[in-house]
Amino acid sequence: MDVFVKEFVDKKKAYEEFNTQKRLYEIGVKCPKLIGDGPEKRGDKFIIKMENVNGTSFRDFLNKKYISKRKKMFCLLFISENIKIMHSKTIKHLDLKPENVIILEKKQGPITFNDVILIDFGNSFIFGIENDNTKEYRTFEHRTLKALTLKTDVQVLGIMLYEVYFGKLPNLLLSYDSKAWDEEPKFDDVEEKNPLYIALENLYKKCMSEDKDKRITSKEFYDILKRILYSKEYNNYWV
Numbered sequence: 001m002d003v004f005v006k007e008f009v010d011k012k013k014a015y016e017e018f019n020t021q022k023r024l025y026e027i028g029v030k031c032p033k034l035i036g037d038g039p040e041k042r043g044d045k046f047i048i049k050m051e052n053v054n055g056t057s058f059r060d061f062l063n064k065k066y067i068s069k070r071k072k073m074f075c076l077l078f079i080s081e082n083i084k085i086m087h088s089k090t091i092k093h094l095d096l097k098p099e100n101v102i103i104l105e106k107k108q109g110p111i112t113f114n115d116v117i118l119i120d121f122g123n124s125f126i127f128g129i130e131n132d133n134t135k136e137y138r139t140f141e142h143r144t145l146k147a148l149t150l151k152t153d154v155q156v157l158g159i160m161l162y163e164v165y166f167g168k169l170p171n172l173l174l175s176y177d178s179k180a181w182d183e184e185p186k187f188d189d190v191e192e193k194n195p196l197y198i199a200l201e202n203l204y205k206k207c208m209s210e211d212k213d214k215r216i217t218s219k220e221f222y223d224i225l226k227r228i229l230y231s232k233e234y235n236n237y238w239v
C-alpha cells in the first residue's frame with residue numbers, strides 16, 4: 001500500500017487527529033485507512049501514517065469544465081452522506097471545503113459513495129470559539145466568532161451547493177463584513193428561474209440562516225439533495 005505521511009509539530013494534535021480518523025473509519029465514513037497503532041515520533045515532529053489516496057481534489061474536480069454539474073452535485077451528495085454519518089455520532093468536521101475531499105476519478109460510470117473520500121480531521125475536536133476568521137469557507141459563526149457546531153458543517157454544505165451550481169463562491173463570503181448577512185442569503189438572480197434553480201435555492205436557504213437552530217441537519221440536507229438528484233422532474237434542467 002502506498003503510504004501518505006502527515007506531520008505535526010504538536011503531539012496532542014497528532015493523537016487527536018489519529019484517534020478521530022480511526023473512529024470515523026470504523027463507523028463507515030469514507031476516509032483514508034490509518035497505518036499503525038498511533039502517531040510516531042520523527043525527529044522533533046510527530047507523524048501519522050495512512051493509506052495514500054490517489055485521486056483528484058474536489059477543488060480540481062470542480063474546476064474541470066468538461067465534468068457535468070450533475071456529476072459534481074453527486075460528489076456533494078456523498079460528502080453530505082459522510083457528514084451525516086459523522087454527525088450521527090456528534091463528531092464535527094469543521095474544516096470542510098473542496099480541498100479536503102479527494103475524488104477517485106474513474107474513466108467511466110457514475111460517481112458512487114465509495115469514490116468520495118474525506119480527509120483532514122485536524123479541526124474536528126475544536127471546542128467553543130477557537131475559530132479562524134481568515135479562512136475561505138467563512139461561515140456566519142466564523143465571521144462573528146461564535147461557537148462552531150454541527151450546524152457549522154451544514155452551512156458549509158450550503159456554500160458548496162452554491163459553488164457547484166454557480167462555479168464560484170457566494171458574494172457574501174468575499175466580504176469580511178457581517179452586514180453581508182443582513183439580508184437572507186439567496187441565489188444570484190438569473191433571467192429564468194427553472195424548477196431546479198428553485199429547488200436548489202430552497203435547500204441553500206435552509207443551510208444559510210445565521211441562526212443555527214433554523215438550519216436543517218446534515219441528514220435532511222442529504223435527503224433533500226438526493227431527492228432532487230434522482231427526481232425526473234429536474235432531468236431537463238441539469239446543463
Ligand SMILES: Nc1ncnc2c1ncn2[C@@H]1O[C@H](COP(=O)(O)OP(=O)(O)O)[C@@H](O)[C@H]1O
Binds near residue numbers: 057
Ligand atoms: N491520505 C492522503 N492521500 C493522498 N493525499 C493526501 C492524503 N491526505 C492528505 N493529502 C493531501 O495533502 C494535503 C494536506 O493534507 P491535510 O490533511 O488536508 O492537511 P492540512 O491540515 O495541512 O490541510 C491535502 O489537501 C491532500 O492534497
Ligand SMILES: [Mg+2]
Binds near residue numbers: 099120
Ligand atoms: Mg487540508
